[in-house]
Amino acid sequence: MNLPNKKIAVFRREHFNAAHRIFNPLWDDKKNAEVFGKCSNPNYHGHNYELVVKVVGERDPETGYVIDMKRLSVITEEEVLERFDHKNLNLDTIYFRDLNPTAENIAMVIYDLLRKRIDEKLELQVRLYETERNYVEYPA
Numbered sequence: 001m002n003l004p005n006k007k008i009a010v011f012r013r014e015h016f017n018a019a020h021r022i023f024n025p026l027w028d029d030k031k032n033a034e035v036f037g038k039c040s041n042p043n044y045h046g047h048n049y050e051l052v053v054k055v056v057g058e059r060d061p062e063t064g065y066v067i068d069m070k071r072l073s074v075i076t077e078e079e080v081l082e083r084f085d086h087k088n089l090n091l092d093t094i095y096f097r098d099l100n101p102t103a104e105n106i107a108m109v110i111y112d113l114l115r116k117r118i119d120e121k122l123e124l125q126v127r128l129y130e131t132e133r134n135y136v137e138y139p140a
């Protein structure tokens, strides 16, 4: 059967828990609390992050895959979960020493980590849920 050579999207969903504090080090605790609310609690707090990795491209003629999902799972495990799961994003990782760990910034860091492991002919998009109702997508 002849199918058109069209792009198709595949998705891998992952989950990690991490703690963070969102704050601007140039501001005092009072101003941080005013701007960032509970997410600026000085003693940190946790989120159950849901990550959806989207890969878009044409199917490989030999496999019928856009990308081997097992490989995508391993890449996500190695690049994201091993770095961030059960970690304090501010203190335990190098990425948020000077970068506020907002969902926006976390998603952009995750994108960069995954991008270098995925064939450049494939498009990549990262969706990160910080709560059930709040999520970000990059690239937009």
Ligand code: NI
Pocket (backbone or CB within 6 Å): 020, 022, 038, 039, 045, 046, 047
């Ligand atoms: Ni938070």
